[in-house]
Amino acid sequence: MTDMRRDAGGQEPVATGEPHPKEATLHQRILGEIEGRILSGEWPPGHRIPFEVDLAALYGCSRMTVNKVMTRLADAGLIERRKKSGSFVIQPQAQSAVLDIHDIADEVASLNLTHSHSVVSRERRRAGAEDMRRLDLPKSSAVIDVVSLHRAGARPFCLEERIISLANVPDAAQADFAATTAGAWMLNQVPWSMAEHRIRAVGAGPREAGLLGIESGAACLIVERRTWSNAGPLTHVRFTYPGDRHGLIARFTPSGQALS
Amino acid sequence: MTDMRRDAGGQEPVATGEPHPKEATLHQRILGEIEGRILSGEWPPGHRIPFEVDLAALYGCSRMTVNKVMTRLADAGLIERRKKSGSFVIQPQAQSAVLDIHDIADEVASLNLTHSHSVVSRERRRAGAEDMRRLDLPKSSAVIDVVSLHRAGARPFCLEERIISLANVPDAAQADFAATTAGAWMLNQVPWSMAEHRIRAVGAGPREAGLLGIESGAACLIVERRTWSNAGPLTHVRFTYPGDRHGLIARFTPSGQALS
């Protein structure tokens, strides 16, 4: 492994089956492949990433090159590095470091109230036209549909309406979401690579009003989240918060991430 | 500059007057100082950062060390690097790469409608208790208070209520915000280091309803943004969107930032 220089020709490192297109630099290629394995779930949270020297050998490059990639992944919060032990895929954090929409139990706990939830309905069914709008699912694929009501103390706190793609989250078929909320379950279960939030205000319809114990037409904050992994769509969830509750808070820097 | 090794003693690089505490590594120290100069506005958008070799000489380190810092700053979107020319502080982007709350003119334009706005009121006054709640201002410091109505085509689009701290944005005293909106003016004028958004839903009060041409009590989305620079608070703005309009959209990755 002494002196590699610009070989290009030679045995291509062949890092198992990669669907990645050829990328400009080695750095980017290594970064992309490791990122892909993490975000697709091939390397689940807690998995130990090969040692730097081994990756260097695999890609036929120096440890410094691999080290820089690992440093970036650590900065980005995808891996955790421990001396002597190695580098590990990190446990999925809160929903996002940036937009502070965390697990509802936390949200309620921060108000010093005890959280409870009940499953209003849960069914397994085939995706219809409405579901295809909510999440870009293949037509009539199997989904789990769960509606839960979250309470802070005794009062209703928010309504959660969720569909989960069974194609990409098969374990959801077994979960009944009575003990852990669907949100917490997803958080600990499935790695994701992209999320999209849509936030709007609407007047409560009669159904929501009834469940939440508010007047029909009262202003509500709607937060819809669609989540994907590299394999495809995972889940769509709609939270309905009565408007007289505290809102959402998001903090960030110009670059969208804290440095230093 | 040949072979520096671990000197520690010797002439401290003395990179002008820094209020920074001593940081762990040289890397972090350089990163922090440059970031500070950018975020404080000492190095405004467009400013050319010293060449890597010069910074290396200044800090008494190798170019590689500086290069890594610059690479991070570029990844974070704070600087732009051009070969032969050097590295430059970037023009402030949209309000955020992550949370897609852009300039209102853009927002309206994306709906294929022409944007117009009018200043409902503008005054210079001393901060009261309410302003201290909105923005953590020193008591009775001078602020500019502007209320504008934005229109998409002929219809009211949203209401903007803003206060600007004159202590930290003195140029605001001269601006009347008739030609450019207050948002666009701030965006091009002032570098910021932190922003906090608060999002909630409320029923429209009679004043908002009148200005926006909606019914009193109709659901509205309220987006409040507080922005700081390193020097202190800059501005607080509250946008009120009628709830029957499209909402906000935010997209992101687990780490809060796109890699690769």
Place this chain on the structure above:
DNA sequence: TTCACTATTATGTATATACATGTTCATGTC
């Protein structure tokens, strides 16, 4: 068996070096 000490291991930081890649600028020719 327990505790202290040491060796090993994997990451963390920094260096010097080499060459590639685009830009800009100056130069010389037509």
Place this chain on the structure above:
DNA sequence: GACATGAACATGTATATACATAATAGTGAA
């Protein structure tokens, strides 16, 4: 004066090397 050519320059990527640091594993003495 217009234009092609090439030198100079600043960044971009990668290498080999060195030593620091933290955590683990192993060894030996009380």
